[in-house]
Amino acid sequence: MNQPLHDRGVISRYKAYLPVTEATPVISLNEGSTPLIHSPKLSERTGAEVYLKFEGLNPTGSFKDRGMTVALSKAVERGASTVICASTGNTSAAAAAYAARASIRCAVILPAGKIAAGKLVQAFAYGAKVVAIRGNFDDALRIVREFGGVDGVAIVNSINPDRIEGQKTASFEIIEELGDAPDIHILPVGNAGNITAYWKGYREFQSAGRSTRRPRMVGFQAEGAAPIYLGHPVEPHTVATAIRIGNPASWEGANNAVKESGGCIDIVTDQQILDAQQWLASNEGIFVEPASAASVAGLLKCLSSGRCTTCPLPLRAGGKIVLTVTGHGLKDPEAPVKHGGFAPIEADADLTAVRRVLD
Numbered sequence: 001m002n003q004p005l006h007d008r009g010v011i012s013r014y015k016a017y018l019p020v021t022e023a024t025p026v027i028s029l030n031e032g033s034t035p036l037i038h039s040p041k042l043s044e045r046t047g048a049e050v051y052l053k054f055e056g057l058n059p060t061g062s063f064k065d066r067g068m069t070v071a072l073s074k075a076v077e078r079g080a081s082t083v084i085c086a087s088t089g090n091t092s093a094a095a096a097a098y099a100a101r102a103s104i105r106c107a108v109i110l111p112a113g114k115i116a117a118g119k120l121v122q123a124f125a126y127g128a129k130v131v132a133i134r135g136n137f138d139d140a141l142r143i144v145r146e147f148g149g150v151d152g153v154a155i156v157n158s159i160n161p162d163r164i165e166g167q168k169t170a171s172f173e174i175i176e177e178l179g180d181a182p183d184i185h186i187l188p189v190g191n192a193g194n195i196t197a198y199w200k201g202y203r204e205f206q207s208a209g210r211s212t213r214r215p216r217m218v219g220f221q222a223e224g225a226a227p228i229y230l231g232h233p234v235e236p237h238t239v240a241t242a243i244r245i246g247n248p249a250s251w252e253g254a255n256n257a258v259k260e261s262g263g264c265i266d267i268v269t270d271q272q273i274l275d276a277q278q279w280l281a282s283n284e285g286i287f288v289e290p291a292s293a294a295s296v297a298g299l300l301k302c303l304s305s306g307r308c309t310t311c312p313l314p315l316r317a318g319g320k321i322v323l324t325v326t327g328h329g330l331k332d333p334e335a336p337v338k339h340g341g342f343a344p345i346e347a348d349a350d351l352t353a354v355r356r357v358l359d
């Protein structure tokens, strides 16, 4: 509880719950401890207490850092000299940053032309070797899996259980902050590692006596990339690149989380996602990337229709709802600019002209 402020990463905070020992070198960028921000406007609209877990404030701008600190620490402990991952963007940004920190090599396999600008530049800046394949994320992950047996190479996708272990710490933080688990937890679902991780975290803290209950887990997929909702793999299409996944690696983990918690997997359209992104930024001052806005879009959709299409979302007055907003809006500036038609109003360089356009 009393680590110095320069040592507040998730391994340092939660080592008793993580697969680390004294022999594990801790590769950290002080990830985690992200704010749980109360949302007055969503609370008013739902009648519940709504909070946003803003994971875009992690060191590389997404929740992937929580998993990557554990994955890189364990990879270095086992003697890896290279880490490799398939990515829709944020995994590669996190892997590259933590590999730089650990002074080992990082290779990332990306679907060509499908990575948001901010994420791609991160991979380069942190010094990763970047390979763009002519295929989608699922193809990239298949290739990475084939690296499984190569000496000295560690896979740091969420098929690596160390990633799930690190990511579960977000649930711990929420319980510590609220004093107990919320009633409902809503998050976007792509490869389904994160919903699996949150559910693991909620269960573990309850077993440890740190909370009295567990939330219903509600996951939202994009309508054009909704394999779990539909029950079969798909060719994924959505503006929300971080959840553009057609055959999730942690499919079973998502199904278990939903079944055991009494939650559901539902869908939102790209239009609903982009509207929610803009709504959240302009109403609550929180700018998230499109995939992250899927959780907000989902809550708004359930409100307008009274319920999810797959499960009655049991909103109750005074209940607590936590939404994970998974990544920072600056990761992908193109999508909201295009959607909002944003452009500055031009004016001559004098007060009268500027006042005229402002009035």
Ligand SMILES: *Cc1c(COP(=O)(O)O)cnc(C)c1O
Pocket (backbone or CB within 6 Å): 062, 063, 064, 090, 091, 158, 188, 189, 190, 191, 192, 193, 194, 195, 242, 243, 289, 291, 292, 326, 327, 328
């Ligand atoms: C990775 C990611 C997701 C999807 O998480 P999964 O664990 O793949 O379900 C959602 N939003 C953002 C911003 C991400 O980086």
